[in-house]
Amino acid sequence: MKKTVIKRASALTLAALMAGSALAGCQSGGGTSSAAGDATTAAAQSEAPKGNAANGKVYYLNFKPEQDAAWQNLAKKFTEEKGIPVTVKTAAEGTYEETLTAEMDKKEAPTLFQVNGPVGLKNWKDYCMDLANADITKQLTSQDFALKDGDKTLGVAYVIESYGIIYNKTLLQKYCDSDFATVKSIDEINSFEKLKTVADEIQANKDALGVKGAFTSAGMDASSDWRFKTHLANLPIYFEYKDEGIGTTDAIKGTYLDNYKNIWDLYITDSTCDKTELASKTGTDAETEFINGDAVFFQNGSWEYGAVTEGGLKDEDLGMLPIYIGVGDEAKQGLCTGTENYWCVNNNASDDDKAATLNFINWCVTSETGTAAMADEMGFVIPFQAAKDSTNVFVKIDKDLTAAGKTPVSWNFPTMPSEDWKNGVGTALTQYAAGTGDWDAVVKAFVDGWKTEAAKNA
Amino acid sequence: MFRKPRRKLYFLIFVLPTLAAFIIGFVYPFFHGIYLSFCNFKTTSNATFVGFDNYIAAFQNEGFIRSFWFTCLFVVTSVILINLIAFFVAYALTLGIRGSNIFRTVFFVPNLIGGIILGYIWQQIFNAILKNYSTNLELNATFGFWGLVILMCWQQAGYMMIIYIAGFQSVPADLYEAARIDGANKKQVLSNVTLPMMMPSITICTFLTLTNSFKLFDQNLALTNGAPGVVSESGTMIYQTEMMALNIYKTFYSNANSRGVGQAEGVIFFLIVVVIALAQLFLTRRKEVQA
Numbered sequence: 001m002k003k004t005v006i007k008r009a010s011a012l013t014l015a016a017l018m019a020g021s022a023l024a025g026c027q028s029g030g031g032t033s034s035a036a037g038d039a040t041t042a043a044a045q046s047e048a049p050k051g052n053a054a055n056g057k058v059y060y061l062n063f064k065p066e067q068d069a070a071w072q073n074l075a076k077k078f079t080e081e082k083g084i085p086v087t088v089k090t091a092a093e094g095t096y097e098e099t100l101t102a103e104m105d106k107k108e109a110p111t112l113f114q115v116n117g118p119v120g121l122k123n124w125k126d127y128c129m130d131l132a133n134a135d136i137t138k139q140l141t142s143q144d145f146a147l148k149d150g151d152k153t154l155g156v157a158y159v160i161e162s163y164g165i166i167y168n169k170t171l172l173q174k175y176c177d178s179d180f181a182t183v184k185s186i187d188e189i190n191s192f193e194k195l196k197t198v199a200d201e202i203q204a205n206k207d208a209l210g211v212k213g214a215f216t217s218a219g220m221d222a223s224s225d226w227r228f229k230t231h232l233a234n235l236p237i238y239f240e241y242k243d244e245g246i247g248t249t250d251a252i253k254g255t256y257l258d259n260y261k262n263i264w265d266l267y268i269t270d271s272t273c274d275k276t277e278l279a280s281k282t283g284t285d286a287e288t289e290f291i292n293g294d295a296v297f298f299q300n301g302s303w304e305y306g307a308v309t310e311g312g313l314k315d316e317d318l319g320m321l322p323i324y325i326g327v328g329d330e331a332k333q334g335l336c337t338g339t340e341n342y343w344c345v346n347n348n349a350s351d352d353d354k355a356a357t358l359n360f361i362n363w364c365v366t367s368e369t370g371t372a373a374m375a376d377e378m379g380f381v382i383p384f385q386a387a388k389d390s391t392n393v394f395v396k397i398d399k400d401l402t403a404a405g406k407t408p409v410s411w412n413f414p415t416m417p418s419e420d421w422k423n424g425v426g427t428a429l430t431q432y433a434a435g436t437g438d439w440d441a442v443v444k445a446f447v448d449g450w451k452t453e454a455a456k457n458a
Numbered sequence: 459m460f461r462k463p464r465r466k467l468y469f470l471i472f473v474l475p476t477l478a479a480f481i482i483g484f485v486y487p488f489f490h491g492i493y494l495s496f497c498n499f500k501t502t503s504n505a506t507f508v509g510f511d512n513y514i515a516a517f518q519n520e521g522f523i524r525s526f527w528f529t530c531l532f533v534v535t536s537v538i539l540i541n542l543i544a545f546f547v548a549y550a551l552t553l554g555i556r557g558s559n560i561f562r563t564v565f566f567v568p569n570l571i572g573g574i575i576l577g578y579i580w581q582q583i584f585n586a587i588l589k590n591y592s593t594n595l596e597l598n599a600t601f602g603f604w605g606l607v608i609l610m611c612w613q614q615a616g617y618m619m620i621i622y623i624a625g626f627q628s629v630p631a632d633l634y635e636a637a638r639i640d641g642a643n644k645k646q647v648l649s650n651v652t653l654p655m656m657m658p659s660i661t662i663c664t665f666l667t668l669t670n671s672f673k674l675f676d677q678n679l680a681l682t683n684g685a686p687g688v689v690s691e692s693g694t695m696i697y698q699t700e701m702m703a704l705n706i707y708k709t710f711y712s713n714a715n716s717r718g719v720g721q722a723e724g725v726i727f728f729l730i731v732v733v734i735a736l737a738q739l740f741l742t743r744r745k746e747v748q749a
Contacts, residue, residue, distance in 0.1 A: 097711050098711060101500070101501060101711075104500075104501045105501040105502050105503050122713075122714040123500065123713075123714045124500070126500070127500075220596075221596075222683075274592070276592035276593075277589070277592060279592070279593065279594045279596065279597050280585050280588075280589055280594045417713075418712060418713055419712070420687070420695035420708075420712060421695065423685075423687045423695060423697075424687050424688070424689045424695045426687075427596070427597075427685065427686045427687045427688065428688075428689070430596070430597060430686075431597060431686070434592065434593065434597060436593075436597065436598075441688075441689070444689050444693075445689040445695075448689060448692075448693035449689045449693055449694075449695060451693055452692065452693035452694050452695075453695070453713070456712070456713045456715065456716065457713045457714050457715070458715075
């Protein structure tokens with residue numbers, strides 16, 4: 001008798017436990033529902049906000065964990081100077097969308113947040129204030145850096161970055177001075193043909209040059225695969241958009257995928273390791289190889305400057321080439337320069353808070369304290385007139401190339417339809433490199449995957 | 459005279475904190491979640507009603523259907539393996555060999571480590587081994603599947619072992635004695651005495667492993683994160699080692715219109731887990747006997 005009771009009780013407890021945890025499992029964002037209703041009511045207004053900044057407060061949900069301390073610092077200085085409280089919170093790496101979704105549901109929602117471009121904006125455009133008449137928009141060096149939806153300006157880029165093929169100048173010069181070199185000067189490398197010749201010759205004579213390969217390992221571990229599934233994939237997309245005269249599309253044709261294959265083949269063949277090992281190589285592996293002088297070329301961006309200089313390389317050792325894939329007027333091609341970081345102001349915030357937020361971001365990009373912090377502490381190049389010059393070598397190279405009449409390649413990867421699309425291309429690239437898949441799978445993931453994923457966003 | 463109402467009052471006072479927590483933490487979100495599964499929404503406080511659209515989209519979601527079959531396969535494999543391992547380890551450790559207490563502790567400890575950490579540790583172990591064959595977990599779904607199974611066995615077997623040990627110890631010695639006097643051999647003792655007497659433990663263990671495996675999320679996220687992903691015939695991205703909970707989570711955040719769909723998948727998932735768990739409970743309970 002007693003046993004039955006215990007059994008029944010334990011079964012009940014178990015059932016409750018199970019139901020409880022199952023529920024917890026399917027609940028993603030249950031919780032407060034305080035702000036119900038007022039989210040959709042306010043249409044984006046284009047006139048300057050009516051509120052009084054002095055009565056408002058700022059809540060910034062920051063995207064970049066590595067800059068958290070710098071933002072906290074800058075926020076403190078702003079509060080000291082203007083008396084407006086600023087809260088900065090940073091989402092953990094890779095969880096910005098999740099954090100933003102949860103935070104936006106709260107009564108004290110972020111007044112300032114960010115989206116990564118047109119695709120990210122689709123998620124949040126109902127929450128973005130029109131910044132067309134805001135002071136910060138007028139400070140932009142080019143209106144290309146404003147994120148528009150129709151005739152509304154819903155986001156403003158706040159950091160500009162460049163990427164390309166970083167090279168070790170000392171090693172590359174050593175190659176140019178060698179007997180076997182066909183290309184006798186670094187300046188001559190201005191096309192895919194030349195780049196391939198140089199890389200092939202370095203690879204063939206790697207012992208003579210004391211390197212392990214021409215390119216650092218093109219690792220396809222999650223810490224490194226974005227360099228290829230996102231950044232390298234930008235090039236065929238850029239040239240296709242240019243041909244078609246468009247800025248985004250629901251169906252990519254894949255006109256230049258053969259060129260994408262050529263550069264990928266070059267990366268994985270003229271490499272420090274066997275192509276079958278790439279699947280598990282990490283971002284740090286490639287970085288270490290470059291810093292140790294085991295490889296001459298390293299595809300990465302201006303954000304990598306800190307890491308390579310801390311690793312011991314000097315400014316004069318470093319250079320950056322555009323990523324040539326054999327399309328268009330290559331002699332005029334510049335670095336890939338753009339942004340995937342746009343500031344948006346929460347349209348559902350009170351007028352006072354909106355005014356305070358606009359005040360804060362404008363101060364960040366115009367005041368001496370703000371621009372200095374963004375340039376020196378965060379290492380950002382900001383697209384605003386009052387920007388302070390950066391000490392970053394790669395940024396200087398981008399400036400010089402543009403001044404020399406080269407056209408920067410724009411960042412079109414924020415128009416990639418989804419993370420799933422990137423992952424599909426990434427897996428196909430990895431399997432192609434490992435020899436377990438063929439190039440057709442990459443093309444399929446690129447073209448068919450785009451269509452399916454873009455349809456989901458419609 | 460006033461004894462009875464007073465007891466009622468005490469009852470209310472004592473149950474109130476737990477009840478409040480239960481309502482805030484489970485009941486309200488559960489019903490709100492069901493409501494949201496019929497809505498298109500970005501944040502939970504701002505939803506528009508769309509009827510059954512999300513459910514239709516969920517059933518048309520190739521990845522969701524595939525993750526269901528993958529989960530079933532995983533559940534069957536891991537429930538059998540975990541229980542077999544746990545049962546025989548428990549059996550071995552009740553034979554009275556030296557140091558069995560230390561072994562019990564050793565087998566139990568993995569259960570105390572969080573799923574995410576376990577996932578990353580095992581990922582490194584597997585990848586370090588697979589590196590010698592120039593492949594890794596993210597390239598081959600078969601390795602990913604067995605990786606998950608090994609991880610789960612390692613983590614869960616110890617916990618189930620404790621329950622089985624308790625079961626072994628609760629079998630009365632006189633039953634064994636009676637069986638021996640009747641001339642039963644070891645095999646007969648196991649199948650006619652031990653197993654029937656152990657049915658309550660077996661019920662609990664299969665129940666726990668079944669639901670745990672079905673709802674698996676952390677380990678899946680950390681070990682493979684669904685990789686490899688392959689684009690199917692229709693152009694949809696299909697993650698080969700993605701279980702249902704992970705698929706729901708990923709669907710929820712995948713694009714501008716997918717949150718309601720993810721929510722609907724969550725409700726469907728809940729119903730499946732309830733049905734399977736109740737059915738299992740019903741079937742094994744029938745086999746339990748009273749001493």
